[in-house]
Amino acid sequence: xxxxxxxxxxxxxxxxxxxxxxxxxxxxxxxxxxxxxxxxxxxxxxxxxxxxxxxxxxxxxxxxxxxxxxxxxxxxxxxxxxxxxxxxxxxxxxxxxxxxxxxxxxxxxxxxxxxxxxxxxxxxxxxxxxxxxxxxxxxxxxxxxxxxxxxxxxxxxxxxxxxxxxxxxxxxxxxxxxxxxxxxxxxxxxxxxxxxxxxxxxxxxxxxxxxxxxxxxxxxxxxxxxxxxxxxxxxxxxxxxxxxxxxxxxxxxxxxxxxxxxxxxxxxxxxxxxxxxxxxxxxxxxxxxxxxxxxxxxxxxxxxxxxxxxxxxxxxxxxxxxxxxxxxxxxxxxxxxxxxxxxxxxxxxxxxxxxxxxxxxxxxxxxxxxxxxxxxxxxxxxxxxxxxxxxxxxxxxxxxxxxxxxxxxxxxxxxxxxxxxxxxxxxxxxxxxxxxxxxxxxxxxxxxxxxxxxxxxxxxxxxxxxxxxxxxxxxxxxxxxx
Amino acid sequence: xxxxxxxxxxxxxxxxxxxxxxxxxxxxxxxxxxxxxxxxxxxxxxxxxxxxxxxxxxxxxxxxxxxxxxxxxxxxxxxxxxxxxxxxxxxxxxxxxxxxxxxxxxxxxxxxxxxxxxxxxxxxxxxxxxxxxxxxxxxxxxxxxxxxxxxxxxxxxxxxxxxxxxxxxxxxxxxxxxxxxxxxxxxxxxxxxxxxxxxxxxxxxxxxxxxxxxxxxxxxxxxxxxx
Ligand code: SF4
Numbered sequence: 001x002x003x004x005x006x007x008x009x010x011x012x013x014x015x016x017x018x019x020x021x022x023x024x025x026x027x028x029x030x031x032x033x034x035x036x037x038x039x040x041x042x043x044x045x046x047x048x049x050x051x052x053x054x055x056x057x058x059x060x061x062x063x064x065x066x067x068x069x070x071x072x073x074x075x076x077x078x079x080x081x082x083x084x085x086x087x088x089x090x091x092x093x094x095x096x097x098x099x100x101x102x103x104x105x106x107x108x109x110x111x112x113x114x115x116x117x118x119x120x121x122x123x124x125x126x127x128x129x130x131x132x133x134x135x136x137x138x139x140x141x142x143x144x145x146x147x148x149x150x151x152x153x154x155x156x157x158x159x160x161x162x163x164x165x166x167x168x169x170x171x172x173x174x175x176x177x178x179x180x181x182x183x184x185x186x187x188x189x190x191x192x193x194x195x196x197x198x199x200x201x202x203x204x205x206x207x208x209x210x211x212x213x214x215x216x217x218x219x220x221x222x223x224x225x226x227x228x229x230x231x232x233x234x235x236x237x238x239x240x241x242x243x244x245x246x247x248x249x250x251x252x253x254x255x256x257x258x259x260x261x262x263x264x265x266x267x268x269x270x271x272x273x274x275x276x277x278x279x280x281x282x283x284x285x286x287x288x289x290x291x292x293x294x295x296x297x298x299x300x301x302x303x304x305x306x307x308x309x310x311x312x313x314x315x316x317x318x319x320x321x322x323x324x325x326x327x328x329x330x331x332x333x334x335x336x337x338x339x340x341x342x343x344x345x346x347x348x349x350x351x352x353x354x355x356x357x358x359x360x361x362x363x364x365x366x367x368x369x370x371x372x373x374x375x376x377x378x379x380x381x382x383x384x385x386x387x388x389x390x391x392x393x394x395x396x397x398x399x400x401x402x403x404x405x406x407x408x409x410x411x412x413x414x415x416x417x418x419x420x421x422x423x424x425x426x427x428x429x430x431x432x433x434x435x436x437x438x439x440x441x442x443x444x445x446x447x448x449x450x451x452x453x454x455x456x457x458x459x460x461x462x463x464x465x466x467x468x469x470x471x472x473x474x475x476x477x478x479x480x481x482x
Numbered sequence: 483x484x485x486x487x488x489x490x491x492x493x494x495x496x497x498x499x500x501x502x503x504x505x506x507x508x509x510x511x512x513x514x515x516x517x518x519x520x521x522x523x524x525x526x527x528x529x530x531x532x533x534x535x536x537x538x539x540x541x542x543x544x545x546x547x548x549x550x551x552x553x554x555x556x557x558x559x560x561x562x563x564x565x566x567x568x569x570x571x572x573x574x575x576x577x578x579x580x581x582x583x584x585x586x587x588x589x590x591x592x593x594x595x596x597x598x599x600x601x602x603x604x605x606x607x608x609x610x611x612x613x614x615x616x617x618x619x620x621x622x623x624x625x626x627x628x629x630x631x632x633x634x635x636x637x638x639x640x641x642x643x644x645x646x647x648x649x650x651x652x653x654x655x656x657x658x659x660x661x662x663x664x665x666x667x668x669x670x671x672x673x674x675x676x677x678x679x680x681x682x683x684x685x686x687x688x689x690x691x692x693x694x695x696x697x698x699x700x701x702x703x704x705x706x707x708x709x
Pocket of ligand 1: 323378382383
């Protein structure tokens with residue numbers, strides 16, 4: 001099987017990007033009792049089911065939400081210009097990043113100019129793409145993640161395994177150990193006590209940081225605002241307390257109006273955590289005004305391309321509708337078994353299997369389009385109706401077109417094509433194969449080990465062919481009918 | 483030194499990708515402006531409730547806030563005191579200046595009218611509006627309505643006149659456009675106390691923001707005309 005190598009050269013990224021192949025990672029995770037226990041406990045799908053039932057016109061709202069996202073994508077540059085104009089008018093600095101390196105350069109630059117020493121961060125998946133923390137630390141600044149899950153994995157030196165529940169792969173003992181080690185406090189395992197300990201330590205950071213970095217769920221074109229949706233309150237702290245605020249988000253996140261925000265929110269939070277609304281929905285527009293007692297003096301937005309524009313106007317465009325609710329992974333039988341880290345890059349689950357090959361190169365993620373059963377659970381729950389199985393299938397086709405599939409598969413398919421074009425030979429070959437298969441099945445008619453594809457029969461048996469081939473039966477039937 | 487910026491390169495890539503007609507740029511801009519001017523409301527769930535204040539109270543409770551109702555603004559200090567004493571909470575508070583006309587001394591509450599700091603135990607605020615559908619408080623930042631007061635203290639008390647309760651977030655945005663115009667620096671929607679489920683998916687109340695949100699509704703609506 002081909003190695004899943006990852007694009008990008010820097011040492012840290014190489015360290016973070018797992019060297020093992022997708023298959024090896026999956027094998028590890030399937031045999032990792034802790035991950036398996038964590039995945040069994042994980043039930044955001046149940047929470048969604050309860051909450052989504054409150055909307056008697058769910059399908060209308062999904063359709064409208066998809067249309068809102070499509071409207072933004074249809075004239076993406078025009079909406080972005082409109083956002084920029086409003087943001088500038090409100091005193092926000094607008095930056096544009098073409099690449100991941102650009103993001104890091106821009107943010108380090110802002111921090112340097114403002115004489116920043118300590119930075120607090122609210123969850124930003126785009127900053128995970130660019131390994132922004134490494135760049136900031138390299139520039140001599142202290143970076144503290146403040147989402148509880150992100151804080152835990154930052155202390156452990158890990159990456160998120162879910163886009164909204166980043167530490168879902170860990171248990172309370174892991175948290176107890178890492179807090180005991182880093183806080184120098186007595187070891188405790190009660191989740192409430194652990195949460196209170198994090199609150200105490202992070203409160204100090206909130207009050208002493210110079211700069212706050214957040215993502216943005218949307219850029220609102222109407223008002224030039226960024227919006228973040230959180231439950232813990234760390235997002236509000238991060239945008240309110242430090243003297244500099246930087247929001248980082250993708251070009252696709254622009255949304256036309258406040259009414260559009262209200263519409264999409266109804267399905268975003270229900271799909272994500274099963275809440276009718278998140279505890280905190282915060283719209284930030286510009287820096288603090290004259291006489292304001294709180295708020296940042298400097299407000300920045302970094303609008304990121306980094307591979308996104310390549311999807312626009314292609315058969316992959318629908319993936320740009322994504323509002324990062326996480327429902328597709330919560331409902332994915334593959335994700336539920338292997339967890340997020342096996343996917344190897346920032347975005348796991350079905351949407352990750354679509355975005356990763358598009359953002360870092362199809363040749364760098366050959367296994368991901370196949371990390372799905374195409375059961376369409378993801379397509380059914382996606383609040384903005386992204387046809388995820390179709391997109392995965394298209395990626396598989398592209399891989400085949402570009403000769404990126406393993407040689408065994410390519411040779412096998414070519415051989416099949418050769419036979420299929422020669423009906424006489426094909427009939428003979430299937431007849432022979434059926435006879436051999438029947439013999440292999442033995443007395444109980446089950447094949448326990450398939451030659452050349454042993455993986456298939458590890459957990460199950462293949463029913464052996466019984467008697468004649470379909471073509472033989474059909475021919476016999478036709479004779480009888482005449 | 484390149485003359486073309488990253489911004490221009492990204493925007494022209496997008497134009498190219500969607501096969502935009504360069505001569506249509508002005509008409510596309512006009513389209514976008516028209517959409518913003520009209521800001522049509524999307525589909526909303528059928529809301530099988532008529533009394534928005536009732537719904538608001540019920541949804542607050544569902545979001546793990548507590549709710550009290552008083553008939554007049556003057557009763558607010560005593561209601562706050564009742565709540566703090568019952569919960570055995572400190573009776574030192576900071577509050578928005580707009581609440582300065584009330585008689586807090588009579589309720590034995592020690593109060594400062596300033597923005598909250600990291601260790602203030604109780605923050606008392608008004609609210610710009612409240613949303614019935616989800617039990618949500620809406621705050622707009624101004625020099626006199628400090629966002630930190632609903633964020634830093636462990637206990638947040640919000641005073642909401644019933645006349646400020648609207649049905650949905652769409653209604654809240656439209657009313658804000660009419661009453662205020664442009665959004666201020668911070669527009670915050672708060673629905674219940676801070677929470678997290680990041681350790682083993684177990685729900686914890688009070689992650690970084692307040693542990694408690696107590697809503698006092700001032701029922702200032704005209705009493706129903708008697709038959
Ligand atoms: S693809 Fe759909 S379901 Fe998955 S995270 Fe994005 S919006 Fe949610």
